Amino acid sequence: MDNIKNFFWWCAGVHKETLNKFPEEQNKYISIGATIFFTGLFAALAGGYALYFVFSGNDFAIFYALLFGIIWGLAIFNLDRYIVLSIDKSKGTFKQILQALPRIILAVLIGLVISRPLELKIFDKEIREHLRIDYLKQQQANIDTLQKTFENKYAAEFTQLNGLKSQADSLETTIKTDRQKLNHEIFGTKTDETSGVLGYGPYAKMKEENLKKQEIYLDTLRTRIQAKESLLSQRKVKEGIMDEKILTDKSLDSAINVAGFADRNAALSNLHKKPDGSIEESTEYAVIFITLLFVFFECLPVFVKLMSHKDAYDIAIANQNIVHNFESASNVDIEKNALNNLIPQRTDVAIQRRMDRLSQDYESNK
Structure with a gap:
């Protein structure tokens, strides 16, 4: 337990020697450290899960x-x-905020x-179903576009x-009508276009010959239709249109x-939109x-630090900072004074040496 406590203290960035003097404040900083740690843990899971999809298949x-x-x-x-460490509790509430x-x-x-990324994992099942519908729609749209272009x-x-x-x-409709007239002529049914005489007479023969000619021409039309459809099918195969097919369940799962x-x-983002355009x-x-839950969880360490009152540990740390700042300022002043005293001394010595050298030169020239 001591190791866990020290670890969470380290996560919270506390000064261990100072905090040991205030046992009543230790649990608070354990909580702050644990919050910071688990926030980083969730971030690691989310970042790893997101990058897993970037390199998916590798x-x-x-x-x-x-x-x-x-x-x-x-x-x-x-x-x-x-x-959390940068929030100074020695300042007022407004300045802290x-x-x-x-x-x-x-x-x-x-x-x-x-x-x-974690939302993607939570709604993975719904996302897969939504992707299945989208991929089918896209494939059908591609097929329709290719067919229209062709x-x-x-x-x-x-x-x-x-x-x-x-x-x-x-012609099929006409043949059907003429065949009915032929039957009427053979069986002696009286109409505007039949003689009403029973038997296979000259009118029946004439209608039958005309019917055979129409059937022969219909066969010719069907042959031409088949040839034209075969030609268009060959061109579809040549241009790769026939290769575009609706994805099977196995292909959809792979995609x-x-x-x-x-x-x-x-x-x-579109999961709440239904196929009919309504919103779920x-x-x-x-x-x-x-x-919002993850946003709050990420902001929680800052909120905990802001909501906590100024405790004895914060006062002790503030006093230590004041002492360190005072000592640093004192050391700087001492160094400045020593430097100021040293510069005139070095200047006087240099001037004296220069005067002696000039005096020697004067005596030699004289």
Whole structure:
């Protein structure tokens, strides 16, 4: 327990010898140190998880994620530790808040950064389903675009094909009507276009010959339609349109597994939007509350330091700083005085040596 206590004290950046004099304040700084430590731990997990998707599919993805997670966690830990240490409790409340304001803003930004990767993991199942729908829509849109481009490119061929199909449909309707008239003529059914005489007479033969000609022409149209469709199919294969197919479940799972951070982040941002365009408020609020939770957790060390009253440990540290500042100022003054006394002495000696040299020169010249 002593090792854990000393570790959390170190995380809080306290002066151990001074804090040992005030046992009633020790638990508070254990809590502050633990908050700073776990904030850095969450940052390491979030940073490593985010980088894992950057190198997803790489053999060294886990190694890179661990390395970056450790570096990112230590950076956030050191920054939080500095933020807490830099708040001077000897100043007034307003000055403390003003001093901590830039650090609170920085803590909010850090909270937003470290919360996003963990939100991606929390909503992983929903994100995968959203990506599945998006990928299917994108694939269908690609197929529709390619098909439309192909139809525009071969508009003349498609016009001819549609014309042949219209003729074939119209001719099939006519053949069906003429076959019914032939039956009426054979069985002696009296209509405006039949004789009403029972039997296979000259009118029946004429209608049957005309019907055979129409059927032969219909077969010709169907042959031409098949040839035109075969030609267009060959051109689709040649231009690679037939290779574009709707993704299977296995293909979708593979695509989702290698989805990058940007795709997952976009899916998380649109997770509250339903396919019909409506908004699912429960999911939207869940994402917001999780983000606020991590922001609050990141700001917690600063808030704890601001909310804590000025205790005996803070007073002792402030007094020590005053003593150190006074001693430093005294040492500087002593050095300045010694330097000021030394310079005139050295100046007088130099002037005397110069005068003696000039006197010797004068006597020699004389």
